[in-house]
Amino acid sequence: MSQRPWISGFLSLLLVAGLVICGLATPLHAAQEYACSPTQEDEMGPLYRPGAPVRHSVGEGYLLMGRVKSAVDCAPIAHARIEIWLAGPEGFYGDDWRATLFSAAVGTYYFRSHVPPRYGLGRPHIHLRVSAPGFLPLVTQHYPQPGAGEAVFDLVLKSAEQ
Numbered sequence: 394m395s396q397r398p399w400i401s402g403f404l405s406l407l408l409v410a411g412l413v414i415c416g417l418a419t420p421l422h423a424a425q426e427y428a429c430s431p432t433q434e435d436e437m438g439p440l441y442r443p444g445a446p447v448r449h450s451v452g453e454g455y456l457l458m459g460r461v462k463s464a465v466d467c468a469p470i471a472h473a474r475i476e477i478w479l480a481g482p483e484g485f486y487g488d489d490w491r492a493t494l495f496s497a498a499v500g501t502y503y504f505r506s507h508v509p510p511r512y513g514l515g516r517p518h519i520h521l522r523v524s525a526p527g528f529l530p531l532v533t534q535h536y537p538q539p540g541a542g543e544a545v546f547d548l549v550l551k552s553a554e555q
Contacts, residue, residue, distance in 0.1 A: 400513045403441035407417045411474070416468070421437065427551075428464070428465060428466050428489075429464050430546075430549060431531075431549050431550065432534045432547070432548050432550070433533060434532060434533055435529065435532065435533045435534040437520070439534045440478060440520075441478060441520065443476070443550070444493075445477070445493045446458070446477055446491070447492075447493050447494065448491070448492045449494050449503060449504055449505060450506070451479075451545075452490075452505065452506045452507035453505060453506075454503070454508050454542065455505065455507060455508045455509065455537065455541075455543065457505075457506070457519060457535060457546055458502045458504070458543070458545055458546075459501070459546045459547040459548060460500040460502070460547050460548070461475070461476045461502060461523060461548045461549075462550070463470040463550060464547070464549050464551050464552070466498075468501025469496075469498075469499050470496060470497070470500050470525050470528065471496060471497065471498045471500060473500070473502075473523055473525035473548070474493065474495060474523070474525065475494050475496065475502055475521060475522075475523050475548070476491075476493050476523075477491065477493075477494070477519060478490060478491045478492075479506060479519045479520060481507070483510070484511065490506070492504065495524075502548075504519075506519070508537065509537060517536065519534065520532075520533075520534055520535075521533050521534070521546075521548065522536065523550060525550060527553055528551065528552055529551045529552070529553050531548060533548070
């Protein structure tokens with residue numbers, strides 16, 4: 394019986410592929426390890442519009458605050474651009490409920506608004522788009538806890554160099 398060396402190579406390749414798919418082996422392009430877990434991306438939705446006025450407040454009753462940080466080393470990111478939009482108190486989006494702000498030198502930010510209402514069938518939320526030189530843009534959403542008047546929501550960005 395003759396040996397077919399390509400069969401053993403093919404079977405080895407199938408075995409490795411199966412282990413990767415099952416999560417028992419790591420592919421060569423494995424995800425980078427981060428000192429801080431990157432913020433989960435979320436839908437931008439169809440109502441984003443660039444050019445919102447620079448301001449920290451569009452209402453009263455809810456305070457969103459946190460820090461913009463690098464996923465690589467958890468270092469604060471100064472002067473990150475944070476664009477925010479949410480539905481108004483009556484449940485409709487509009488220019489009165491949009492803002493642009495920038496993180497402080499130590500990466501902190503704050504934003505005041507009304508408590509976000511339900512929008513359609515979705516739960517109350519605030520949209521955020523964060524950008525900073527050297528980092529990938531982040532689009533995410535913050536979902537307030539029912540009855541809460543404030544929340545801490547850190548925005549952790551991935552490096553563009555990865």
